[in-house]
Amino acid sequence: MTLLDFARGPGLQAAWLILIAGTAWRIIGVLLLRQRLHLAEPRTGIAGQARGAVTTVFTRFIPRRTFWPRIRVSVILSVVFHLGLVIIVLGGAPHIQVIQQFTGLTWPGLPKGVIVLVSGLTLASMIVMLLRRMFHPVMRLLSTADDYISWVTVFLPLLSGILLSGETIASYRTLLALHVLSVELLMIWFPFGKLMHAKLAFYSRAAMGINFSRKGAAT
Amino acid sequence: MDETLGEMLARRGFGRRSLLKFAIAMTSSLALPPMIAPVMAANLAKAKRRSVIWLSFQECTGCLETLLRSSAPTIDALIFDFISLDYQESLMAAAGADAERTLHEAVAANKGEYLLAIDGSIPVKDGGVYSLTGGRSNVSMLSDIAADAKAILAIGTCAAYGGIPKAWPNPTGAVGVEDLIEGKPIVNIPGCPPVPEVLSGVLVHFISFGRLPDLDDRKRPLAYFGTTIHDQCYRRPFYDQGKFAKSFDDEGARQGWCLFELGCKGPVTHNACASLKWNGGTSFPIESGHGCIGCSEPDFWDAGGFYTSLAGGSSAGWRNTGIALGVGVAGGIAAALSGRSKAT
Amino acid sequence: MTDFGFLADDGIVDALLMEVAGLLHRLIERGEAGSIDLRGLPLSDACIATLEQRLGRGEVAVTLTAAGRSDIHETGFPGVWWTKHEDEAGRIIALLIEVAIVPGILCADVDDIKRGLDRLPGSTNFSRRAA
Numbered sequence: 172m173t174l175l176d177f178a179r180g181p182g183l184q185a186a187w188l189i190l191i192a193g194t195a196w197r198i199i200g201v202l203l204l205r206q207r208l209h210l211a212e213p214r215t216g217i218a219g220q221a222r223g224a225v226t227t228v229f230t231r232f233i234p235r236r237t238f239w240p241r242i243r244v245s246v247i248l249s250v251v252f253h254l255g256l257v258i259i260v261l262g263g264a265p266h267i268q269v270i271q272q273f274t275g276l277t278w279p280g281l282p283k284g285v286i287v288l289v290s291g292l293t294l295a296s297m298i299v300m301l302l303r304r305m306f307h308p309v310m311r312l313l314s315t316a317d318d319y320i321s322w323v324t325v326f327l328p329l330l331s332g333i334l335l336s337g338e339t340i341a342s343y344r345t346l347l348a349l350h351v352l353s354v355e356l357l358m359i360w361f362p363f364g365k366l367m368h369a370k371l372a373f374y375s376r377a378a379m380g381i382n383f384s385r386k387g388a389a390t
Numbered sequence: 391m392d393e394t395l396g397e398m399l400a401r402r403g404f405g406r407r408s409l410l411k412f413a414i415a416m417t418s419s420l421a422l423p424p425m426i427a428p429v430m431a432a433n434l435a436k437a438k439r440r441s442v443i444w445l446s447f448q449e450c451t452g453c454l455e456t457l458l459r460s461s462a463p464t465i466d467a468l469i470f471d472f473i474s475l476d477y478q479e480s481l482m483a484a485a486g487a488d489a490e491r492t493l494h495e496a497v498a499a500n501k502g503e504y505l506l507a508i509d510g511s512i513p514v515k516d517g518g519v520y521s522l523t524g525g526r527s528n529v530s531m532l533s534d535i536a537a538d539a540k541a542i543l544a545i546g547t548c549a550a551y552g553g554i555p556k557a558w559p560n561p562t563g564a565v566g567v568e569d570l571i572e573g574k575p576i577v578n579i580p581g582c583p584p585v586p587e588v589l590s591g592v593l594v595h596f597i598s599f600g601r602l603p604d605l606d607d608r609k610r611p612l613a614y615f616g617t618t619i620h621d622q623c624y625r626r627p628f629y630d631q632g633k634f635a636k637s638f639d640d641e642g643a644r645q646g647w648c649l650f651e652l653g654c655k656g657p658v659t660h661n662a663c664a665s666l667k668w669n670g671g672t673s674f675p676i677e678s679g680h681g682c683i684g685c686s687e688p689d690f691w692d693a694g695g696f697y698t699s700l701a702g703g704s705s706a707g708w709r710n711t712g713i714a715l716g717v718g719v720a721g722g723i724a725a726a727l728s729g730r731s732k733a734t
Numbered sequence: 735m736t737d738f739g740f741l742a743d744d745g746i747v748d749a750l751l752m753e754v755a756g757l758l759h760r761l762i763e764r765g766e767a768g769s770i771d772l773r774g775l776p777l778s779d780a781c782i783a784t785l786e787q788r789l790g791r792g793e794v795a796v797t798l799t800a801a802g803r804s805d806i807h808e809t810g811f812p813g814v815w816w817t818k819h820e821d822e823a824g825r826i827i828a829l830l831i832e833v834a835i836v837p838g839i840l841c842a843d844v845d846d847i848k849r850g851l852d853r854l855p856g857s858t859n860f861s862r863r864a865a
Contacts, residue, residue: 172689175658179694179703187706188714195718196725203726264632265701268651272702283632343618344658347700396845406843408801411819414839415827417771424769424830428838435845622776671825 175344178351186355193362194370201374214387223384224377230390231376244303248296255293256325259286259332283336290333297326317364324360327353395472395597396435409434413598419666420591420603421613433598437472440597441500442507443493444478445535447528448521448555448564449510453546454480456583473593476504479523490524497538505596506539508532508567511548511555515563532570541575541602542567545589547685550578550609557691566688568609577602578609580661582685587666588614608688610660619656619682622664625649643679653697654681661686746777747785750831754789754814757833761813767834769817773826782829786816789831796840802827806837 172180215223234246260266262281271277301322304310331350334340341349360366383390393401399409413431417424446454475481476496477489484492496504510528513520518527536542544567547553555564568576579588592611595603603611620626628634628648635643635652648654656664659682663674675682681697684690694704706714750770757768772782790810798804802821809816815837819828 172692173687176689176693181704183703184706184710188710191711191714192718192721195715196721199719199722200725200729203723203730205730264634265699268699268701269703272698273705280632283630343620347658351703400845400849404801405846405849407798407839407846410839410843411798411800411802411804411828414819414830415821418773418828421774424771425767670823 173344173348175348175351178348178355182352182355186358190358190361193359194367197362197367198370198374201371209385211386213385215384220381220384223380223390225380227380227383227390228373228376248300248303251292251296252300255289255296256329258289259293259329262286262289263332263336265336287336290329290336294329294333297322297329301326320360321364321366324353324357324366328357392438394435395437398472399435406431406435416591416594419587419613420595420611421616430594430598434594437597439472439474441474441476441496441504443476443496443500443504443535443539444507444509445528445531446479447508447510447512447532447549448562449546449548450554451480451509452583453509453549454478457545457586457589473505473597476500486524493535497535501538503540504538505541505543505593506536507543507545508549509545511552511564511566512570513555513562513564514570515561520562529570532567536571536574539574541577541596542571543589543592544568544576544578544580544609546584547580547582547688547690550580551688553582554691556689575602576609577605577611580610580615580686580688581663582690584686585614585662585666585668588662606660608660610686614662614666615660615686617660619659619661619664619676622662623656623676624664625676638679649676649679649681650701651699652681653683653695653699655684655687655690655693655696655700656682657700659684659687659690746775746781747788750775750785751788754811754831754833758811758813761833761835767832767838769830769832769834772829772831785831789814789816798839804839806832806840 213220234242239246258281263286264280264283267277267280304314304318304322328350331346331353335343335346335350338346340346357366361369380390396406396409399405410427410431413427413434414424417427417430422430444454477493479489482489482492510521512518512528512532514529518529521528523531544550548555548564549567551566552560552564552569553566555562556566566578568578577592579592581588588611591614592603595601595611603613606612606615608615620629623629625646625648628646629650633642633645633647634650635647637643638652643649643652650657654676656676663682664676667674667677683696684693687693694702753770757770760766760768772785777785792808792810792812794808796806798806802819802824804817804819806815806817808814813833813835815832815834817828817830817832817837817839818826819830821827
């Protein structure tokens with residue numbers, strides 16, 4: 172079996188199963204966490220709390236004006252990076268192909284030139300993020316192995332994908348195998364590190380929203 | 391007969407110009423510098439008959455059939471004639487004990503000088519009992535006849551890498567020649583079947599220069615296997631523009647758009663089909679509307695389906711996904727419960 | 735090669751003409767012949783047609799019949815020859831630009847000459863004696 176066959180076969184299956192199991196474990200684990208006993212009367216009913224949950228998920232996307240000068244760089248880098256990834260993964264023709272193969276859903280892709288441009292911006296934002304994390308005194312102090320591993324597992328698919336679509340540096344077969352394997356590495360790491368924020372952020376925002384609504388606070 | 395190739399061709403009415411023309415075509419095909427052609431022609435003219443012993447193992451005879459399909463009486467065919475095909479079970483008239491004697495005589499008469507051509511894979515399981523010739527296993531025949539060969543040509547994907555008999559679950563333990571033989575120059579000419587001009591090119595190179603052409607890390611002649619189908623494909627501009635056929639016979643397919651989404655393995659397949667084409671340059675699978683199946687690469691039968699694009703892969707299936715989900719949920723519950731039991 | 739029109743590219747044609755110029759320099763200075771194998775390059779039919787047109791035709795045109803037909807003509811640039819070799823079935827097996835005083839294939843080969851001499855009445859089996 173060649174490396175590519177492994178990547179597209181047993182490797183992909185194993186990574187998927189680990190992703191499913193790990194994600195389920197963490198989400199269930201979080202949802203079943205013990206909650207602090209509430210002794211006060213709730214200020215809103217269930218409906219109000221539910222509304223608070225949903226509202227908070229969306230309001231937290233908007234940075235607060237008070238903090239803007241301090242968080243400006245982080246937010247811009249983060250938006251470029253996250254939007255970039257979404258555009259590449261959901262707009263790139265080969266990715267739509269993968270989704271179609273496994274779900275039957277398909278939609279028109281974006282022109283290759285657009286994807287190339289977006290990939291370049293996303294790559295740049297990731298490199299700046301890493302440099303900032305390594306050289307900004309506070310960031311450096313706060314960073315853990317989790318942060319760096321998570322960066323690497325996202326960077327490798329991005330880089331290998333760019334090289335693959337440019338068909339440069341190595342043969343197509345090698346690049347394709349490396350790209351698929353790097354995505355599998357990401358899938359395996361995903362549930363166990365901070366990348367889980369992709370799922371958990373919504374739960375934590377919702378939990379905050381429920382809590383605040385319960386207390387009658389603004390969300 | 392001690393006649394040289396030049397004399398044989400002259401006898402058939404082909405002067406040196408014909409040979410030079412052939413050499414010019416061959417140097418182009420082998421991607422050699424054009425100025426090598428007169429040297430090749432001179433060497434070919436002086437060449438003496440070379441003995442070739444052809445052993446067929448676990449094969450479908452497709453490789454032999456493809457090589458016999460030179461229709462026009464070209465110099466190609468004559469050179470093939472010139473090579474003394476001393477043993478080949480489908481083509482020779484002798485059978486049974488006569489055939490076996492022919493084989494032994496050919497080996498003895500050309501010890502150390504004959505080319506050994508193999509088609510078909512070699513089964514090794516259970517002592518090699520799944521493919522026998524005259525009661526003798528292929529494994530045993532191969533090791534015996536390979537010992538005195540000058541070089542070995544593994545013709546077709548089966549002989550090179552195991553091919554279709556090696557496809558999962560490989561019940562006979564089929565392997566390629568290179569898995570069994572060491573210490574001999576081996577050239578792999580894969581393909582299911584291989585492009586016939588590749589074999590002529592390798593043979594001509596060997597006769598002209600006394601050695602095999604430059605090989606890549608999979609022992610394939612670089613001149614023919616140095617690029618992928620994707621690199622030479624005439625539909626490449628459509629790939630670059632993102633114009634893909636979505637199903638067979640849809641509008642895109644009729645326009646001749648790229649077949650990537652229909653499973654074409656061109657980007658990962660090394661062969662000369664897109665440039666040399668088949669049936670004397672008539673066409674090749676992509677030109678006829680079907681994606682490349684990657685038949686010159688190892689394990690292509692197990693590469694996940696001819697109609698699954700390279701962007702896809704194998705699914706873990708609903709059952710396994712369900713099990714994984716169950717395991718995760720159970721783990722989560724266990725973790726949460728153990729957490730809950732601790733004091734806040 | 736199937737053609738799609740948009741593959742015609744004068745850039746490649748200009749580059750090839752520069753290579754021809756280089757080979758002509760070599761011919762003049764060192765007397766060395768050279769050639770360019772057009773089928774070894776990723777050229778579309780349109781490119782090849784443009785190239786042939788830019789080179790033009792000169793004073794000499796030769797038809798060679800040896801294991802199929804070959805057409806060789808001197809281009810508008812003396813010493814630059816356009817050579818097309820076909821096999822017996824009419825398929826093109828080589829397409830070259832040759833830079834030489836005269837393409838080698840046009841010269842008679844010594845062994846062929848000897849064989850021809852043998853067939854002449856009155857010959858004294860020259861080739862067998864010399865062997």
